[in-house]
Amino acid sequence: MARAGVTAERLTRAAAELADEIGFENVTVSALARGFGVKDASLYSHIRNVRELRTRVAALALTELADQVADALAGRAGKDALVAFANAYRDYAKGHPGRYAATRYELDGESADPVAARRHAELTRALLRGYALSEPDQTDAVRLLHSTFHGYVSLERAGGFRHTSRGADVSWARALDALDAVLRNWPSARA
Amino acid sequence: MARAGVTAERLTRAAAELADEIGFENVTVSALARGFGVKDASLYSHIRNVRELRTRVAALALTELADQVADALAGRAGKDALVAFANAYRDYAKGHPGRYAATRYELDGESADPVAARRHAELTRALLRGYALSEPDQTDAVRLLHSTFHGYVSLERAGGFRHTSRGADVSWARALDALDAVLRNWPSARA
């Protein structure tokens, strides 16, 4: 019986592709083994368990997403940067739904990758450099941006915007206009 | 053998409670059957399959959430209404994590409950009455609000805000300030 040449890395990449096709939560050790023409049990020489597999996919996706965003952000500032960041984020989520779902997998788990999380925070802070925000406000703004981005793509993907005829792209552009306005005129202390 | 008195409604309520305890995705026919002291197969006289069970929980949760929001919204307008709406939403999500997760279950499915969806849209539009927004803008605003609310509670629950010392409640209040500002001064057509 010739060896199939399975490695943790190949498994992870295959799992990521599978996730985009059938959904992250449907990525299974069995399905993966089938894809490699191998029995389920064989994969356990390479990965500890499904959880580890999913975590690896999550790490891969977080890195890819950060790369995309960093790329889009390069050389831009202000609203230009905001739009580039947001579109890179949304495009990744739309182009890789399974991987994107993976990025939200078990952040609270013991093995959460702090590097990826930090990198995303850095990127968002870089985006904010175009707006004059000092510290507690900056964190608040990061949270607001991330929430809005994640919420939007998440609802859009789930079909939450298909009830109305209004195009999802237009509303997205408006949301970015709104966020830009808010960042330019951040409601600092209290009114 | 005395009958256990299982009904679809009791199953749904039990599933909802179970979801809040162990997570929506871990709600299983077997676990539910155990809870009723009954064999798995017995439940299939009451529900078609797991999918139907989950859909029922989703419908229950959507109704409950709408009730909470409607209650909070009563007699309020403007920012007052915005804050009341938002807090009712977030409180429900925090108090009933499993049920809240259910509300995002398979909106694109064939059997999505259009009544619940419509009711939520109505409520958001009621909230917007305090701000002067005409039609395409209103839809955009509804989407922005929903995205931000959902994104925030979703990230907060996943532990995304625990890396920083800044309290999640404060950032939330700031986000609401920002949304209020945006709604009061909506960036209408184009800049």
Next chain:
DNA sequence: AACCCTTCCTAGGGCCCCTAGGCAAATGGT
């Protein structure tokens, strides 16, 4: 050629979803 490590196998246990077919408890008509 003998050795070892790694990769893959078979066997098997556990949990879950779901169907088929049967018996017994409730229900309702006479």
Next chain:
DNA sequence: ACCATTTGCCTAGGGGCCCTAGGAAGGGTT
């Protein structure tokens, strides 16, 4: 009160998935 029908729950069983244990064959090392 009695019987027929409906309904609730059962056992049996198939399929899928996760994972462990223990064995055998690939491939490199000496």
